Amino acid sequence: MTDRVLRDRMSLGHHTARTMEEIVDQLVEYGLSKNEAKVVTFLAKRGAERASVLARALKLNRTETYRTLRNLQRRGLVEASLEQPVRFQAAPFSGCLEILISERKNRLAALEERSEILEHAFESINVETGAPAFERFQVIEGRARIGQKLLLMCESSKLQIDSIMRSSDLVGGSGRVVLDTLSTLAKRGRQIRVITDINAAIARFVEPFQNSIAFRHLDLVRRPVPRVSIIDDTEALFGIGGSEEATGRGSEQVTLWISSRSFVRNLRAYFNEMWSSATPTLAKTGKPEEESTGRQA
Numbered sequence: 001m002t003d004r005v006l007r008d009r010m011s012l013g014h015h016t017a018r019t020m021e022e023i024v025d026q027l028v029e030y031g032l033s034k035n036e037a038k039v040v041t042f043l044a045k046r047g048a049e050r051a052s053v054l055a056r057a058l059k060l061n062r063t064e065t066y067r068t069l070r071n072l073q074r075r076g077l078v079e080a081s082l083e084q085p086v087r088f089q090a091a092p093f094s095g096c097l098e099i100l101i102s103e104r105k106n107r108l109a110a111l112e113e114r115s116e117i118l119e120h121a122f123e124s125i126n127v128e129t130g131a132p133a134f135e136r137f138q139v140i141e142g143r144a145r146i147g148q149k150l151l152l153m154c155e156s157s158k159l160q161i162d163s164i165m166r167s168s169d170l171v172g173g174s175g176r177v178v179l180d181t182l183s184t185l186a187k188r189g190r191q192i193r194v195i196t197d198i199n200a201a202i203a204r205f206v207e208p209f210q211n212s213i214a215f216r217h218l219d220l221v222r223r224p225v226p227r228v229s230i231i232d233d234t235e236a237l238f239g240i241g242g243s244e245e246a247t248g249r250g251s252e253q254v255t256l257w258i259s260s261r262s263f264v265r266n267l268r269a270y271f272n273e274m275w276s277s278a279t280p281t282l283a284k285t286g287k288p289e290e291e292s293t294g295r296q297a
Contacts, residue, residue, distance in 0.1 A: 035064060040072060040078070042057060048089040049088060050085050079091070141254050153235060155181070167202040170206070176205070179206075196217070206281070216275060228267060235258065
């Protein structure tokens, strides 16, 4: 065997090991232990094997190997033969994934069913009132988590919601959910103001909500300002990183949630300044008044 062939085989073996490690790490997130993930991956790829062969290949002790195989059999991921010595066979890998996903879905459904009972049980507990409320903050990362937090805050509002949003926050499915929520709350008496960059792409999304939400246009590319959402006088979201302009469209958004009346009052004063400098929009077109006036002239 030449040195080149030997190097190629060694490289291929290293690549295979690395790929298997990556698959095992992913399967752990599906609800398997690391050893269970190793056994499933090995058997699904190798085919039926005795427990002793499995233990040697994966460097597991025999007791742990049999315990792992029993757990996997209970979950329908591995089957045992009737012959002696017994051999174990994993379900097809795609079938294993379907079983694991189904387990997660069933657990989530069970948790959802129990949540109402759990809430009632919690409300029934009588305890002495604790220390008075204090000012709090939380760092929230990721667009989905930030969006969920914003919706919860808006739904708990009583009087007023002010927000500075990027145009990218208002387009697509998630943006439609935000606008629908704000519009519904406006019809229930909330005062809602939104500052955003109302360009041609965003105009058609904004127009159906002009009668319930007050919009103003601000060039957020030329005048970059942080994302801000202020709920009543009690809490706020303040963007502290991850803007498209600064770090690229694929970057992760980072936002600070703050429950501090003094901070919220200062943040609303900042918002009011931005609102005064922003351009009002026409109810029917969703475009800045000065731009529309310029075209008419």
